[in-house]
Amino acid sequence: MNVQLILSEEVPNLGRPGDVVKVRAGYARNYLLPRKLAVAASQKNLSAFEHTKAVALHKREALRLKAATLKERLEAITLSLTARAGDEGKLFGSVTNIDIERALREQGFTVERRRIALSEPIKQLGDFTVAVKLESEVEASLKINVAAAGE
Secondary structure, eight states, X not given: OEEEEEESSOBTTTBOTTOEEEEEHHHIIIIIXXXXXXXXXXXXXXXXXXHHHHHHHHHHHHXXXXXXXXXXXXXXXXXXXXXXXOTTSEEEEEEOXXXXXXXXXXXXXXXXXXXXXXXXXXXXXXXXXXXXXXXXXXXXXXXXXXXXXXX
C-alpha cells in the first residue's frame, strides 16, 4: 500500500523539499517520518507548505533586488588601495580579501569577505577586476587599483 507525503528535506532518489511523493507505507513509517524528512500529505499540511513557500519566495526576491542595487553601486566605483612596493612593481606584502573588505567598509559598503572571490592575493601594482558574489545569481565586478604607497 502506498502513502502520499510532502518532503520537508531533500531525499536522494526521491525528491526535493516540497515535492509530493507516493512511497510504500513501511518506508514512510520506518524511515521518512521518524527522521522528519517528510510529513503526511493532508490538506492542512499542503496549505501550510504553500504558505511557507510563498513567504520564502517573497524574501528571496527582496534579497535579490537588494543585491542588484548593491551590484550597480559596486560596479560604479573603482576602489583604490595603497601598499608598499619595490622598484619592479612587486608588493612587499599582498592585498587580500580582508583588505578589500576593509576598504569597502570605509566607502560605506557592507560586504562579507567570504563573498569576495579573490583566487589568490594580489601581489603586483596595477588595475584588477575582482568578482563579488552578492547572492546566488547576482555577481558584481569590482574594479581595484593598487598603487604604491608614498613614503
